Amino acid sequence: MLDDTDRRILRQYQSAPGDGLAELATRCGVTATTLSRRLDRLRARGVLRAVRGVIDWQALGYSVEVSLRVTLDKSAPRAFEEFQAEARKVPEVLEIQTFLGQVDARLLVIARDLAHYQTLYRDRILALPHMTDVEALMHVARLKSDETLPI
Amino acid sequence: MIDLDDTDRALIRALAEDATLSAGALGRQLGLSQPAAWRRIKRLEEAGVFRGRRLELDTAALGLGVTVFLGVKLATKGRASLGDFERAVQAIPEVQTVEHVLGMYDYRLRVVARDIPDFERVLRRRIMALPGVGSLDANVLLSEERRPGPL
Numbered sequence: 576m577l578d579d580t581d582r583r584i585l586r587q588y589q590s591a592p593g594d595g596l597a598e599l600a601t602r603c604g605v606t607a608t609t610l611s612r613r614l615d616r617l618r619a620r621g622v623l624r625a626v627r628g629v630i631d632w633q634a635l636g637y638s639v640e641v642s643l644r645v646t647l648d649k650s651a652p653r654a655f656e657e658f659q660a661e662a663r664k665v666p667e668v669l670e671i672q673t674f675l676g677q678v679d680a681r682l683l684v685i686a687r688d689l690a691h692y693q694t695l696y697r698d699r700i701l702a703l704p705h706m707t708d709v710e711a712l713m714h715v716a717r718l719k720s721d722e723t724l725p726i
Numbered sequence: 727m728i729d730l731d732d733t734d735r736a737l738i739r740a741l742a743e744d745a746t747l748s749a750g751a752l753g754r755q756l757g758l759s760q761p762a763a764w765r766r767i768k769r770l771e772e773a774g775v776f777r778g779r780r781l782e783l784d785t786a787a788l789g790l791g792v793t794v795f796l797g798v799k800l801a802t803k804g805r806a807s808l809g810d811f812e813r814a815v816q817a818i819p820e821v822q823t824v825e826h827v828l829g830m831y832d833y834r835l836r837v838v839a840r841d842i843p844d845f846e847r848v849l850r851r852r853i854m855a856l857p858g859v860g861s862l863d864a865n866v867l868l869s870e871e872r873r874p875g876p877l
Contacts, residue, residue: 577788585783592745592779624782628745630738630875631777636727637876642827642834659871666876674795676865681795685875712797712829718812722780724838725819726788 577622580605584613585623586726592626632669637685639692639713643700644678646708654705655679665699678710728773733758735877737766738775742874745779790838792845793867796853797831801860810857820848831863 577585580603587602594602600610617623632640647654655673662671662682670683684700686692700709730738736756740747747755753763770776785793800811815824815835823836837853839845853859 585781585788589781589783592781620787622784622787624784625743626745627743627780627782628738628741629777629780630742631774632875634728634774635730642825642829663871663873666873669873669875671871671873672795673868673870674865675868677863678865681865710830712827712831712834714825714827716826718824718826719816719821720823720825721778722822722836724783724785724788724790724822 580609581613581617581622582726584610585617588614589721589723589726632685636687637667638688639686641684641686641692642712642714643682643684644710644712645680645682645703645706647679648705648707649679651705657704658706661703665695665703667695667699728770728775734766734770737763738770739874739877741767741770741776745776785838789840791841792839793870794837794839794845795865795867796835796837796849797863798833798835798853798859799830799861800832800858802858807858811859814856815853818848818852820852 584599584603584605588599591599591602596610596614597607600607603610605613614623645658647658651657658680659671659673662668662680665684667684667686668682669685670681672681673679674681682700684692684695686695733756737752740752740755749764749767750760752758752767753760756763758766785791798815800807811833812824812826815821815833820837820839821835822838823834825834826832827834835853837845837848839848849862849864853862
């Protein structure tokens with residue numbers, strides 16, 4: 576189980592993941608040795624899986640971001656697996672989620688511009704297997720994206 | 727926009743996986759000297775290639791067993807209601823991401839909760855109490871995969 580110190584470390588770490596470990600130790604009120612021992616343990620137990628660099632795709636020239644909400648043909652026995660396997664082959668697909676609800680899956684797709692998006696959509700997305708319906712949500716602005724958890 | 731060669735792309739991929747890697751470690755992976763790796767990383771950072779860092783945590787181990795994607799449609803639209811909604815929704819700790827979208831919803835939220843009853847509490851007490859909320863569409867996350875993207 577996680578104790579209060581573990582939770583405090585994770586809370587502080589996720590609120591400023593770019594800070595150095597010395598600053599983090601100060602904010603958590605623990606020594607640098609304690610901090611690194613705790614972080615090693617959280618990593619070993621799989622609680623802290625990774626500290627990822629978040630790519631700004633706009634800075635790399637991808638100005639279009641679209642959420643595609645997909646309904647699948649559930650009468651096909653391996654519809655989810657086959658859809659996911661093919662979606663993985665499209666490099667512009669950044670996220671693949673599956674759901675319980677009105678939609679079955681979601682793809683987050685990026686494109687350089689609308690012309691590129693149209694090509695991607697027609698040639699790659701509509702070619703994915705077992706889709707019965709697709710709805711597109713075009714991203715306008717990201718208001719909160721730190722993905723911090725209420726720990 | 728920044729010009730990238732294959733080494734830059736490999737550096738971006740490596741830092742997206744693990745942002746804590748040092749210039750020395752990255753250089754060894756890619757056959758660069760520590761100063762050469764450092765100069766390239768500096769150049770990528772200055773071009774804004776990374777939006778920041780994100781901790782990837784095991785949500786279940788932290789007692790957050792449920793993630794829900796919510797589509798929100800506002801009942802009344804006007805500049806005042808958008809602003810009120812946006813301010814209030816970002817302050818809810820269980821709301822991890824808020825995106826303004828175009829399509830059948832106005833906003834897309836990612837919400838975490840301990841379990842389904844806890845999600846119901848967040849939904850009723852917090853989300854449905856937000857100013858201007860009209861219709862909602864909830865989909866419970868079953869699986870999620872993040873892809874490296876077109877690099």
